[in-house]
Amino acid sequence: xxxxxxxxxxxxxxxxxxxxxxxxxxxxxxxxxxxxxxxxxxxxxxxxxxxxxxxxxxxxxxxxxxxxxxxxxxxxxxxxxxxxxxxxxxxxxxxxxxxxxxxxxxxxxxxxxxxxxxxxxxxxxxxxxxxxxxxxxxxxxxxxxxxxxxxxxxxxxxxxxxxxxxxxxxxxxxxxxxxxxxxxxxxxxxxxxxxxxxxxxxxxxxxxxxxxxxxxxxx
Amino acid sequence: xxxxxxxxxxxxxxxxxxxxxxxxxxxxxxxxxxxxxxxxxxxxxxxxxxxxxxxxxxxxxxxxxxxxxxxxxxxxxxxxxxxxxxxxxxxxxxxxxxxxxxxxxxxxxxxxxxxxxxxxxxxxxxxxxxxxxxxxxxxxxxxxxxxxxxxxxxxxxxxxxxxxxxxxxxxxxxxxxxxxxxxxxxxxxxxxxxxxxxxxxxxxxxxxxxxxxxxxxxx
DNA sequence: TTCTGTGAAAATATTCACAGCT
DNA sequence: AGCTGTGAATATTTTCACAGAA
Numbered sequence: 001x002x003x004x005x006x007x008x009x010x011x012x013x014x015x016x017x018x019x020x021x022x023x024x025x026x027x028x029x030x031x032x033x034x035x036x037x038x039x040x041x042x043x044x045x046x047x048x049x050x051x052x053x054x055x056x057x058x059x060x061x062x063x064x065x066x067x068x069x070x071x072x073x074x075x076x077x078x079x080x081x082x083x084x085x086x087x088x089x090x091x092x093x094x095x096x097x098x099x100x101x102x103x104x105x106x107x108x109x110x111x112x113x114x115x116x117x118x119x120x121x122x123x124x125x126x127x128x129x130x131x132x133x134x135x136x137x138x139x140x141x142x143x144x145x146x147x148x149x150x151x152x153x154x155x156x157x158x159x160x161x162x163x164x165x166x167x168x169x170x171x172x173x174x175x176x177x178x179x180x181x182x183x184x185x186x187x188x189x190x191x192x193x194x195x196x197x198x199x200x201x202x203x204x205x206x207x208x209x210x211x212x213x214x215x216x217x218x219x
Numbered sequence: 220x221x222x223x224x225x226x227x228x229x230x231x232x233x234x235x236x237x238x239x240x241x242x243x244x245x246x247x248x249x250x251x252x253x254x255x256x257x258x259x260x261x262x263x264x265x266x267x268x269x270x271x272x273x274x275x276x277x278x279x280x281x282x283x284x285x286x287x288x289x290x291x292x293x294x295x296x297x298x299x300x301x302x303x304x305x306x307x308x309x310x311x312x313x314x315x316x317x318x319x320x321x322x323x324x325x326x327x328x329x330x331x332x333x334x335x336x337x338x339x340x341x342x343x344x345x346x347x348x349x350x351x352x353x354x355x356x357x358x359x360x361x362x363x364x365x366x367x368x369x370x371x372x373x374x375x376x377x378x379x380x381x382x383x384x385x386x387x388x389x390x391x392x393x394x395x396x397x398x399x400x401x402x403x404x405x406x407x408x409x410x411x412x413x414x415x416x417x418x419x420x421x422x423x424x425x426x427x428x429x430x431x432x433x434x435x436x437x438x
Numbered sequence: 439t440t441c442t443g444t445g446a447a448a449a450t451a452t453t454c455a456c457a458g459c460t
Numbered sequence: 461a462g463c464t465g466t467g468a469a470t471a472t473t474t475t476c477a478c479a480g481a482a
Contacts, residue, residue, distance in 0.1 A: 101412030
């Protein structure tokens with residue numbers, strides 16, 4: 001099995017498998033086919049994805065759910081606790097503070113920053129909002145390794161730079177703008193407009209499930 | 220050029236190209252290489268993506284920004300107006316109502332639903348919150364074609380079913396659960412936890428930019 | 439027998455490299 | 461001279477199909 005250069009899509013699927021497994025009891029057994037059906041892929045795909053990392057299954061049986069969950073958690077490094085910083089205490093930031101997926105022991109938002117003097121010092125989700133100029137000083141103190149950007153587009157690059165200065169190793173960017181980070185920092189953009197635009201494309205090109213040929217707008 | 224079966228990744232990139240173009244004036248010219256550098260891909264990739272849909276460039280020159288923007292907008296069906304329904308008037312829903320990417324003339328949230336009797340009848344973002352049992356009746360009246368689910372996980376599948384009954388052609392699901400929809404309805408899951416888990420994986424496997432081989436947790 | 443793990447084959451996606459247009 | 465559009469070559473990802481383990 002390959003040791004690195006695992007495609008991101010495989011990691012995404014591991015995450016999906018993990019969620020699907022949560023519906024089963026630890027000591028139950030699930031086959032690659034069973035798991036594949038739940039998440040909408042093929043049995044071969046499931047086996048290939050898992051086989052990158054080891055031999056977790058029992059031939060003739062399948063995968064023991066509890067063990068598989070532990071293995072995937074370990075692969076995704078979810079058997080540790082990540083400390084996160086949230087920058088941008090607006091509506092989206094507030095929503096994320098309450099989002100179930102962000103309220104897990106593996107991912108804890110431990111500091112919140114904003115640049116609005118009216119917000120600084122106030123509490124949000126149990127955290128006192130800090131000024132953005134404190135980022136690079138406070139991140140090491142809080143042991144933050146992941147930063148979440150929920151600022152307006154204009155501020156995003158500056159905030160990213162500060163987060164990098166503060167020593168984060170990963171950034172989740174919700175601001176609707178592409179930002180750049182140095183090598184060695186992992187950046188994930190979550191672009192909500194893009195998702196809508198993709199829907200827009202597929203809806204208008206798949207009307208009634210038919211294959212519709214593309215029509216040029218001009219010439 | 221192919222007429223259908225365009226990979227989703229190409230559509231994603233078109234969306235990214237479109238955003239990158241917004242920084243330039245309509246009558247400026249940009250080369251595939253210039254665009255590629257901004258969005259972090261290759262010139263060949265840009266040309267290939269665009270060539271699926273037509274010949275938009277000028278050999279020896281590049282692409283005229285205004286024209287290219289119009290063409291991509293047309294491909295993505297952004298030269299029309301989509302009417303959306305939002306189900307789940309919680310924090311995330313409220314945040315989305317205010318999200319810049321969702322406040323464009325192309326995408327208008329025209330109705331909001333919730334199942335909380337305390338919320339129904341109240342206003343949010345200028346819309347009166349309707350009860351979820353009204354979904355299938357009201358969607359056709361409002362001309363809604365896209366539904367956004369921001370409910371808790373438990374409610375998501377039921378809501379999706381209602382949206383489908385109401386005639387939506389696309390669903391953007393923010394609930395942290397996989398849902399299923401019939402053929403002909405396009406589903407996009409936005410899984411915020413997954414993004415964090417991917418970061419978790421890459422950070423812990425790329426420490427100091429080194430290739431670190433994976434260590435099995437057992438055996 | 440059933441289902442895993444995995445090479446080999448097939449399908450997709452990306453990159454190369456260049457003819458031809460401006 | 462410079463840059464597009466595009467077949468051909470590569471590279472990557474998925475699927476097939478089967479030997480071997482339980």
